[in-house]
Amino acid sequence: xxxxxxxxxxxxxxxxxxxxxxxxxxxxxxxxxxxxxxxxxxxxxxxxxxxxxxxxxxxxxxxxxxxxxxxxxxxxxxxxxxxxxxxxxxxxxxxxxxxxxxxxxxxxxxxxxxxxxxxxxxxxxxxxxxxxxxxxxxxxxxxxxxxxxxxxxxxxxxxxxxxxxxxxxxxxxxxxxxxxxxxxxxxxxxxxxxxxxxxxxxxxxxxxxxxxxxxxxxxxxxxxxxxxxxxxxxxxxxxxxxxxxxxxxxxxxxxxxxxxxxxxxxxxxxxxxxxxxxxxxxxxxxxxxxxxxxxxxxxxxxxxxxxxxxxxxxxxxxxxxxxxxxxxxxxxxxxxxxxxxxxxxxxxxxxxxxxxxxxxxxxxxxxxxxxxxxxxxxxxxxxxxxxxxx
Amino acid sequence: xxxxxxxxxxxxxxxxxxxxxxxxxxxxxxxxxxxxxxxxxxxxxxxxxxxxxxxxxxxxxxxxxxxxxxxxxxxxxxxxxxxxxxxxxxxxxxxxxxxxxxxxxxxxxxxxxxxxxxxxxxxxxxxxxxxxxxxxxxxxxxxxxxxxxxxxxxxxxxxxxxxxxxxxxxxxxxxxxxxxxxxxxxxxxxxxxxxxxxxxxxxxxxxxxxxxxxxxxxxxxxxxxxxxxxxxxxxxxxxxxxxxxxxxxxxxxxxxxxxxxxxxxxxxxxxxxxxxxxxxxxxxxxxxxxxxxxxxxxxxxxxxxxxxxxxxxxxxxxxxxxxxxxxxxxxxxxxxxxxxxxxxxxxxxxxxxxxxxxxxxxxxxxxxxxxxxxxxxxxxxxxxxxxxxxxxxxxxxxxx
Numbered sequence: 001x002x003x004x005x006x007x008x009x010x011x012x013x014x015x016x017x018x019x020x021x022x023x024x025x026x027x028x029x030x031x032x033x034x035x036x037x038x039x040x041x042x043x044x045x046x047x048x049x050x051x052x053x054x055x056x057x058x059x060x061x062x063x064x065x066x067x068x069x070x071x072x073x074x075x076x077x078x079x080x081x082x083x084x085x086x087x088x089x090x091x092x093x094x095x096x097x098x099x100x101x102x103x104x105x106x107x108x109x110x111x112x113x114x115x116x117x118x119x120x121x122x123x124x125x126x127x128x129x130x131x132x133x134x135x136x137x138x139x140x141x142x143x144x145x146x147x148x149x150x151x152x153x154x155x156x157x158x159x160x161x162x163x164x165x166x167x168x169x170x171x172x173x174x175x176x177x178x179x180x181x182x183x184x185x186x187x188x189x190x191x192x193x194x195x196x197x198x199x200x201x202x203x204x205x206x207x208x209x210x211x212x213x214x215x216x217x218x219x220x221x222x223x224x225x226x227x228x229x230x231x232x233x234x235x236x237x238x239x240x241x242x243x244x245x246x247x248x249x250x251x252x253x254x255x256x257x258x259x260x261x262x263x264x265x266x267x268x269x270x271x272x273x274x275x276x277x278x279x280x281x282x283x284x285x286x287x288x289x290x291x292x293x294x295x296x297x298x299x300x301x302x303x304x305x306x307x308x309x310x311x312x313x314x315x316x317x318x319x320x321x322x323x324x325x326x327x328x329x330x331x332x333x334x335x336x337x338x339x340x341x342x343x344x345x346x347x348x349x350x351x352x353x354x355x356x357x358x359x360x361x362x363x364x365x366x367x368x369x370x371x372x373x374x375x376x377x378x379x380x381x382x383x384x385x386x387x388x389x390x
Numbered sequence: 391x392x393x394x395x396x397x398x399x400x401x402x403x404x405x406x407x408x409x410x411x412x413x414x415x416x417x418x419x420x421x422x423x424x425x426x427x428x429x430x431x432x433x434x435x436x437x438x439x440x441x442x443x444x445x446x447x448x449x450x451x452x453x454x455x456x457x458x459x460x461x462x463x464x465x466x467x468x469x470x471x472x473x474x475x476x477x478x479x480x481x482x483x484x485x486x487x488x489x490x491x492x493x494x495x496x497x498x499x500x501x502x503x504x505x506x507x508x509x510x511x512x513x514x515x516x517x518x519x520x521x522x523x524x525x526x527x528x529x530x531x532x533x534x535x536x537x538x539x540x541x542x543x544x545x546x547x548x549x550x551x552x553x554x555x556x557x558x559x560x561x562x563x564x565x566x567x568x569x570x571x572x573x574x575x576x577x578x579x580x581x582x583x584x585x586x587x588x589x590x591x592x593x594x595x596x597x598x599x600x601x602x603x604x605x606x607x608x609x610x611x612x613x614x615x616x617x618x619x620x621x622x623x624x625x626x627x628x629x630x631x632x633x634x635x636x637x638x639x640x641x642x643x644x645x646x647x648x649x650x651x652x653x654x655x656x657x658x659x660x661x662x663x664x665x666x667x668x669x670x671x672x673x674x675x676x677x678x679x680x681x682x683x684x685x686x687x688x689x690x691x692x693x694x695x696x697x698x699x700x701x702x703x704x705x706x707x708x709x710x711x712x713x714x715x716x717x718x719x720x721x722x723x724x725x726x727x728x729x730x731x732x733x734x735x736x737x738x739x740x741x742x743x744x745x746x747x748x749x750x751x752x753x754x755x756x757x758x759x760x761x762x763x764x765x766x767x768x769x770x771x772x773x774x775x776x777x778x779x780x781x782x783x784x785x786x787x788x789x790x
Contacts, residue, residue, distance in 0.1 A: 001732055011403060021734045025740035032754070052525040109776045170786070224607040242526040242574075244506020263550075281465065281621065282574075305528070321553065325508040328632055348508075354522030355554075357508070373516045376439070388462055389518040389558075 034382040036389055037373045042363045047309040047352035051249060053241035055257075055289065057302045058315075059210075060234035064225035065095045065201050074199075074218045080212055086201040090227045091214075093199040100225040102192040109185035116182050119175035124148055126171035130164035137161035207231045210300065214370040236272060236291070237297050239306045240284040249274065253308045255289045260303040268292040271308065293302060307353075316349065323369045329355065331365065334370040334377050336385065341377040342371065395722035398702070409695070410727050411534060413688060414734020421739040421760055425750035429671045432751045434563045434661035438654060441482070443511045443627035444636045446652045447643055455484050455624035456563050456652075456657075457665045464577070464623045466649065472643050475634035480504045480511035481623040483576040486566060491537065491544055497567050498536050499562040500546065502576020502623070505529075511627035514570060520555030526572055531555035533567035546571070547579045563661050565748040573623070591617060612778045681763070688731070688764065689771035692724045694776035703779050704787035717776045724772035728764045735760075 027033055072094040078084060137157040146152035211228035214220055237257065241249060255269040268291070275286035289306055323333050324346075334347040346362030363369070372376065372389050428595050437456060446455065447462070447470055454460020459463040467479040483502030488495050503512040505523040513522065515532055520540050523529045530551040543554045551571060560568040571579070583591065595601050601613040628643075628651070630636050640651035644733045650658065662670075696703075705717055736757055741751040 007400070007403065011400075011407075014407065018730075018733055018737070025737055026754075052527065054527050221605055224613060226461075242506055244504075245526060258527045279636075298501060319522060321508060322521045324508050324516070329629075333510070351508070351524065353524065372518050374516050374518055 019130065026121065027051055034339070034384040035341075035368045035375045035377065036386045037334075037336070037341075037377075037383045038387065038389060039368045039385045040120065040365045040371045042319045042359060042369060043313050043365055044278040044319055045352075045355060045356060047313040047318060047350055047358060048354065049215065049248070049312065049350055050353040051245060051253075051308040051310060053284075053287070053306050053308070054237040055237035055304040055306045057259075057298050057304060058238045059230035059232075059234060059268060059300060060236050060288070061205070061231050062210075063204055063205070063207070063229045065090060065227045066220065066223055066225045069222045070200060070220065071096070071199070072181045073214050073216050075216050076212060076214070077224065078209045078212070078227060080209055082209045084207060084209060084229060084232075086203055086206050088203045089200055090203055090209070090229070093200040093201070095196060095199055098192065098196050098199070098265075100305065100363065102189065102196060105189040105192045107183065109182065110188045112178065112182035112185040116178040118230050118312055119171065119178040123168070123171035123175050124167055126164070126168040126347060129314060130161070133161040133164035158218040165294045201226055203229050205231050211216050230300070233243045233294070235294060235300070237269070237289040237304055237306060239287045239289050239308075240279070240282070241287060241308075243278065243285055247286045249285060249308070249311045253310065256307045256309070257291065259291065259295070259298075260305075261297075261299075263293075264267055265295075267295060267334075269306075313350055313352075313358065316358040317360075317365055318352070318358055319355045319369050320371045321351060323371045324357050332375070336370065336383055339382055339384075341379065343379055343383045344369075391451075393722075393741060394708055395568045395719045395726070398699070399726065400718045400720060400721060406493060406727070407730070408619050409691060410730030411692060411734050413727060413731035415738055416684050416687060416736030417731050417760065417764060418738030418742075419735075419753065420434070420509075421757065422685050422743060422746075423451065423673065423677045423680050423752060424756045424760070425739060426746070426748070427670060427677055428751040428756065429749035430565075430666055430670050430747075431662055433561050433749055434666055436559050436561065437563050437661060438657050440507075440515055440611070441512050441562050441627055442515055442629070445640050445643070445645075446657055447626040447628055447629035447649050448624070448652070450648055451648060452649050453660050453664065455482065460624050461622045464573075464621050464625070465548040466647065467626050468627060468645055468648075470626055473615060473639060473646070475630050475639040475642070476628055476636075478511060478630040479627040480513075480627045480629075481573055482627050483561075483580055483623050484623050484625070485575060485576065485580045486564075487546070487579070489536075489544070489569070494537075496533075496536055497566045497654060499566045500576055500579055501568050502580075504569055505572045511629055514557040514560050514568075516557065517557050520553070522556070523570065523572060527575055528552065528574065528733055529554045531570040533560045533569070534558050535567035538569075538570055543570070547581070547584075549575065551575070559749070564570045570746060576637065577622065582629075587728070592735075599605050612739055630698060640707050658706040678685045685767045687784035688728070689765050689774070692768060692770060692771040692777075693775045695723070695727075696720055696772070696779055699779075700782055701787060703782050704784050705780065707784040708787045713780055716779055720776050721769065721772045722778060724763060724768040724775070732761050732764050759769065767775055 025289050070252045074092045074094040076091040078090050084090065137160065140149055140154045140157040143149045144151060207229045209227055211225075213228060215223070216225045220226065249271070251271050251274055253271045255271060256295045257267040257269050259265070259267070269289045269293065271287050273288040273292040275288070278285045287308075319333065324331060324334065325334060327343055330345050331348050332343050334341045335344050336342075345363060347360040349358030370383065373383070374389055377383070423502045447466070448454035448460035449462055450458040452458045464481050467481055470476060479503070481504055483500075485500045488500060489498045501512065503523075504510040505513075508522055517531065518534065522530070523531060528546065530548055530553050532553050534556055538544055540556060543550045544553060545551075554580050556678070560570075562568060563705055567596045568666045593788045595614050595617065596610055627641070630639050640653050643649055643651040646790060674736070703716055717765055737754055743752055
């Protein structure tokens with residue numbers, strides 16, 4: 001091979017390589033290059049739908065236990081985490097003068113009881129007098145008939161008898177009044193006792209103390225909680241679901257729960273209650289989900305992710321959701337016609353949990369649609385289908 | 391007839407080729423610089439195009455949401471949606487953060503979009519992999535430049551997000567890749583503070599006697615709950631009905647809703663004329679200088695190449711070659727050098743362009759302009775050289 005030929009060969013190779021590289025760059029970059037896209041076919045599929053929401057663990061029944069009137073806390077006998085029984089003493093309020101008032105009431109009741117006794121004695125005496133006066137009057141009346149005594153003396157005895165009778169009635173009335181008085185004093189005493197009882201804060205349920213909100217010596221107002229007790233078996237989740245995606249939310253839907261503390265475990269549950277009051281500010285609906293089997297170690301306020309399973313659509317024509325695009329107000333898909341993109345309007349339906357969307361109108365089974373594209377498409381863009389864009 | 395220029399080039403082809411390549415690399419740098427400039431402007435444009443909005447409604451008197459901070463209550467869309475001509479509204483939150491990922495910090499723009507329906511305003515208009523966001527929380531679509539993979543879990547502030555889709559060319563005006571997340575999460579990322587700040591804030595509120603009064607149970611709790619609410623967005627993106635005039639709708643919103651609304655043209659002006667103006671001018675200035683320098687170097691090389699051939703030209707003259715032939719030879723060589731330089735430059739720019747951290751947009755019209763300028767410079771430079779060549783004394787072939 002001569003020098004000139006080899007030189008020409010080298011130069012020719014250089015030139016060809018140059019032009020090839022230039023051609024490749026022009027063809028693959030810039031606006032002359034076709035847009036790479038991936039395709040998929042519309043097909044009949046089973047669409048599993050789900051709703052997703054963020055939840056916090058809450059107690060269905062939480063009892064805030066406090067006094068019914070203002071006062072000072074005398075003692076708190078339970079602490080957070082204590083298991084309590086229904087009726088168990090949790091805390092006690094300072095009675096202040098209540099004990100003294102009870103003592104006064106007791107004394108008043110005792111004195112009323114004694115007044116009853118005294119009235120009874122007075123009545124007995126009055127009865128005895130009345131009896132004596134009656135006998136005396138009858139005897140004088142008899143003697144008067146036989147004219148042994150004057151009419152005046154007989155009348156005086158009759159009057160004495162009537163007066164004694166009246167005195168007996170008065171004594172009986174005094175006794176009744178004394179008895180009423182005694183009952184009133186008793187009732188007052190019992191009322192003071194009830195008030196005293198009311199200062200003892202007891203648990204209404206079997207449960208767990210979750211908060212000790214006041215310490216001995218603190219003054220609290222009526223209705224303010226001293227101790228919070230919950231029933232741990234009533235722990236459930238308060239799930240917030242975006243209104244825009246809440247269609248189909250219903251009581252009884254099965255739920256899959258992931259607690260923030262245990263991101264790899266999935267707990268089963270179901271929707272127990274649906275709040276009629278949605279949150280109009282955050283545009284969310286609220287549902288309560290219970291665990292099928294409540295895990296141990298739940299903390300109130302813990303964050304959870306809840307996926308609710310809606311009934312699946314058994315068969316529907318579906319395409320990947322990424323293929324669903326819009327132009328103006330029209331939803332549609334991009335299709336490839338003779339190497340160019342063309343927009344085809346469709347009517348979309350339900351969206352499945354794994355990213356497929358039901359097509360109600362506009363496509364037939366087997367129709368290919370553009371799923372991913374390397375650029376935004378417009379009608380007539382040259383496209384090149386590839387397996388994957390990465 | 392043999393081509394004198396080609397024969398001459400073949401005579402010293404190695405030198406000629408490497409000169410061409412050297413020139414080419416210089417031209418490549420200039421083309422790339424033009425690409426950087428175009429890329430910068432394009433970053434601003436794609437931001438507008440990708441949001442899919444006709445109007446941007448922002449806090450009154452601000453240039454938000456991209457150029458200035460803007461904060462709106464997230465329920466103002468209800469009022470806007472009722473205005474005649476509005477087809478659809480979408481809340482959007484934007485926040486640029488530094489995201490730690492695989493031990494590396496990446497600067498990303500978090501974009502909060504509404505996800506209750508597909509293709510809401512603000513959502514990425516196309517994906518390169520995966521699917522749109524379906525869950526109302528903790529899913530993300532990332533721009534490929536963010537370096538995230540499909541199915542990956544990434545921690546942003548308080549929560550882990552699953553990357554469900556990837557997209558391309560979704561960048562902020564400063565070229566940071568975007569990560570799209572559901573609006574409520576973006577609000578939390580933007581407005582909810584970290585735990586330490588929350589605890590401190592609670593302690594501060596508790597120490598404030600106005601919020602922690604004896605005898606008013608529940609006041610402190612209420613004040614603390616109110617402090618952690620995140621009910622703001624940065625902008626409301628509005629799509630107008632077909633046929634409606636965006637400027638008229640914008641006017642209506644400004645007048646009755648006491649907010650500021652920008653049309654697409656105004657937003658483009660804000661992003662390109664205001665936000666990136668200085669840095670674009672900086673790059674533009676550099677581009678101009680680089681172009682002048684490149685032109686000068688091309689001219690000098692052609693000129694010195696001719697001067698190096700004084701003896702050969704003298705011989706040509708001696709054997710009676712016409713001036714036209716000599717001039718043609720020099721011109722052809724200069725143009726050939728220009729063409730080689732341009733091709734090498736375009737290839738070089740095409741090869742190293744994608745490796746740049748920010749977008750480099752090589753427009754064909756820029757390349758064509760560059761090509762024309764290079765050929766003109768080559769022709770001009772060679773004309774100077776031709777004049778020198780024609781003045782060469784044929785005697786030099788024999789003498790000195």
